[in-house]
Amino acid sequence: MRTLVTGAAGFIGSNLCDYLLHQNCEVQGVDNFVTGQKEFLKEAHKNQKFSFQELDLFDFEKTKKIIASYRPEVVVHLASNADVRFGLKHPRKDVEQGTLVTYNVLESSRLAGVKKFAFSSTGSVYGEPEVFPTPENCPFPIQTSLYAASKVAAEGLIQAYSEGYGIKGYIFRFVSILGERYTHGHVFDFAQKLLRNSKKIEILGDGKQQKAYLYVGDCMGAIWRILSSQDEKMNIFNLGPDEYINVDQSLDIICRTMAVSPERVYTGGKRGWIGDSPFIFLDCKKLKSIGWKPKKNIAESVEITLKYILENKWILEKRGVE
Amino acid sequence: MRTLVTGAAGFIGSNLCDYLLHQNCEVQGVDNFVTGQKEFLKEAHKNQKFSFQELDLFDFEKTKKIIASYRPEVVVHLASNADVRFGLKHPRKDVEQGTLVTYNVLESSRLAGVKKFAFSSTGSVYGEPEVFPTPENCPFPIQTSLYAASKVAAEGLIQAYSEGYGIKGYIFRFVSILGERYTHGHVFDFAQKLLRNSKKIEILGDGKQQKAYLYVGDCMGAIWRILSSQDEKMNIFNLGPDEYINVDQSLDIICRTMAVSPERVYTGGKRGWIGDSPFIFLDCKKLKSIGWKPKKNIAESVEITLKYILENKWILEKRGVE
Numbered sequence: 001m002r003t004l005v006t007g008a009a010g011f012i013g014s015n016l017c018d019y020l021l022h023q024n025c026e027v028q029g030v031d032n033f034v035t036g037q038k039e040f041l042k043e044a045h046k047n048q049k050f051s052f053q054e055l056d057l058f059d060f061e062k063t064k065k066i067i068a069s070y071r072p073e074v075v076v077h078l079a080s081n082a083d084v085r086f087g088l089k090h091p092r093k094d095v096e097q098g099t100l101v102t103y104n105v106l107e108s109s110r111l112a113g114v115k116k117f118a119f120s121s122t123g124s125v126y127g128e129p130e131v132f133p134t135p136e137n138c139p140f141p142i143q144t145s146l147y148a149a150s151k152v153a154a155e156g157l158i159q160a161y162s163e164g165y166g167i168k169g170y171i172f173r174f175v176s177i178l179g180e181r182y183t184h185g186h187v188f189d190f191a192q193k194l195l196r197n198s199k200k201i202e203i204l205g206d207g208k209q210q211k212a213y214l215y216v217g218d219c220m221g222a223i224w225r226i227l228s229s230q231d232e233k234m235n236i237f238n239l240g241p242d243e244y245i246n247v248d249q250s251l252d253i254i255c256r257t258m259a260v261s262p263e264r265v266y267t268g269g270k271r272g273w274i275g276d277s278p279f280i281f282l283d284c285k286k287l288k289s290i291g292w293k294p295k296k297n298i299a300e301s302v303e304i305t306l307k308y309i310l311e312n313k314w315i316l317e318k319r320g321v322e
Numbered sequence: 323m324r325t326l327v328t329g330a331a332g333f334i335g336s337n338l339c340d341y342l343l344h345q346n347c348e349v350q351g352v353d354n355f356v357t358g359q360k361e362f363l364k365e366a367h368k369n370q371k372f373s374f375q376e377l378d379l380f381d382f383e384k385t386k387k388i389i390a391s392y393r394p395e396v397v398v399h400l401a402s403n404a405d406v407r408f409g410l411k412h413p414r415k416d417v418e419q420g421t422l423v424t425y426n427v428l429e430s431s432r433l434a435g436v437k438k439f440a441f442s443s444t445g446s447v448y449g450e451p452e453v454f455p456t457p458e459n460c461p462f463p464i465q466t467s468l469y470a471a472s473k474v475a476a477e478g479l480i481q482a483y484s485e486g487y488g489i490k491g492y493i494f495r496f497v498s499i500l501g502e503r504y505t506h507g508h509v510f511d512f513a514q515k516l517l518r519n520s521k522k523i524e525i526l527g528d529g530k531q532q533k534a535y536l537y538v539g540d541c542m543g544a545i546w547r548i549l550s551s552q553d554e555k556m557n558i559f560n561l562g563p564d565e566y567i568n569v570d571q572s573l574d575i576i577c578r579t580m581a582v583s584p585e586r587v588y589t590g591g592k593r594g595w596i597g598d599s600p601f602i603f604l605d606c607k608k609l610k611s612i613g614w615k616p617k618k619n620i621a622e623s624v625e626i627t628l629k630y631i632l633e634n635k636w637i638l639e640k641r642g643v644e
Contacts, residue, residue: 091429100417137462143477143485155465159465163466163596164409275486
């Protein structure tokens with residue numbers, strides 16, 4: 001499976017490159033290093049089956065050229081504005097980095113004869129659903145964030161390309177992913193805050209937001225299983241665990257691991273920020289029905305992530321542009 | 323209700339300008355005249371409450387300036403690539419004219435302090451649904467055309483703006499609209515073909531595609547009722563009749579009105595073109611529950627449309643760019 005991965009130097013992208021190389025695939029990674037880290041590709045670069053191109057996917061002509069010259073069978077498009085919380089500060093960013101960039105990669109893939117196009121979407125496309133756990137075919141949702149709106153836009157494009165041009169589409173609706181090379185999100189934020197001040201910590205919202213988290217290794221296993229076994233026109237899968245945890249409980253694990261007990265100060269409200277979904281819990285029956293199950297639970301995932309951050313403190317200085 | 327209408331010189335746009343002026347609103351129309359017709363605004367221009375700006379909405383700076391200087395309370399964004407069938411020939415067109423232009427108008431509206439943002443979406447966002455008639459909250463659909471994908475993308479943007487910035491959103495999911503100033507679609511195509519050759523006619527698909535059509539006057543009544551009575555954060559409504567008709571039956575009406583009986587040649591297949599939905603029938607209970615009902619049935623709408631085309635044959639020469 002000759003695969004091109006966009007966002008290859010990112011958290012999920014670099015883990016995917018390593019995983020695919022272990023499966024003996026040829027892999028080309030592309031990344032613009034805006035949030036991606038060269039460090040994350042060190043392992044991949046040791047493998048002869050890996051190649052890399054620095055590329056800004058907003059540049060359509062260059063994207064077209066690079067995909068055409070690599071001629072992958074599969075494109076896994078992970079590159080994205082990962083900054084869910086700050087969409088309202090710069091609304092054009094999600095439109096450009098989410099929707100337009102996906103168009104550029106998708107159209108380039110079509111022109112290069114790519115057979116399968118896979119995309120990292122999000123459980124946030126369900127907005128604030130009424131059904132929990134939320135299945136892939138829940139009622140037509142209403143978007144609550146620019147980030148998710150750009151993911152829905154990209155999903156629609158991929159679906160139309162699948163119908164119109166016969167490219168098979170793979171859409172992964174992720175919960176938040178945790179694990180090695182994690183570079184943003186609540187574990188990151190809490191660790192950063194506690195390293196600065198272990199006596200007191202600010203929590204966005206009321207701490208009762210319930211979220212599901214998946215370990216990146218389990219995520220890789222799911223992607224691989226879907227890509228290598230599913231062959232419908234469109235293959236849409238939720239990816240998540242069969243449990244959830246609230247923000248306070250997650251902070252309990254973090255504090256225990258760091259051996260601190262800070263005073264907790266809540267900013268209040270059901271949501272951590274505008275567009276934050278107070279409850280994310282996806283129904284992953286479809287994914288399980290094809291033989292996948294997660295190996296790590298949420299508590300273990302939080303611990304692994306935290307340990308990784310504490311052993312790689314340079315990451316705390318490398319946040320993407322907000 | 324001081325209203326700015328984009329696509330004001332189009333079929334639906336020009337009817338809406340006239341309707342709003344009759345309701346004593348102040349109206350500014352904008353259009354780039356790519357598919358819009360100056361002729362359609364003749365009535366509106368007689369009214370002192372009407373003003374007009376020629377504008378390409380792809381130009382963000384100019385769009386921002388014009389909306390800021392008019393300072394509407396309500397923006398009704400109808401401008402769009404109306405060419406549903408030819409999306410696959412130029413995939414970038416729907417992304418630019420659908421998604422990006424909507425972003426430009428929406429962001430300009432936010433910056434200008436607009437309170438209500440209304441948008442013409444389509445029943446095609448339901449793809450090929452499994453539920454008929456199809457309600458607004460049917461299962462999360464899969465897109466089948468670039469046209470509908472661009473509408474879904476725009477819907478998501480409007481929803482995220484509504485949540486994030488407090489602009490009230492109005493989304494109208496139309497069936498196909500018929501009536502005076504109709505400039506494209508099956509009645510247009512059939513009339514054009516029969517005027518060229520009344521002995522023989524080619525029909526895209528098997529003639530059994532079932533579609534719902536709504537008279538433009540009824541559509542205006544629905545838009546007005548929704549805008550003037552609904553005040554939720556997001557107001558999403560299907561707009562259609564409570565009946566449907568197949569392509570052959572519609573052609574029967576057209577042939578009877580034109581007094582011709584051509585031989586029918588079918589291109590075959592359930593769909594007229596890739597991405598054509600073989601059955602569109604929307605559940606409009608929600609719209610009816612706020613006191614609306616259509617005054618014309620589908621047969622009358624087809625007849626009115628055909629008569630309008632035959633009395634305004636210049637329109638047959640004015641198709642938009644494909």
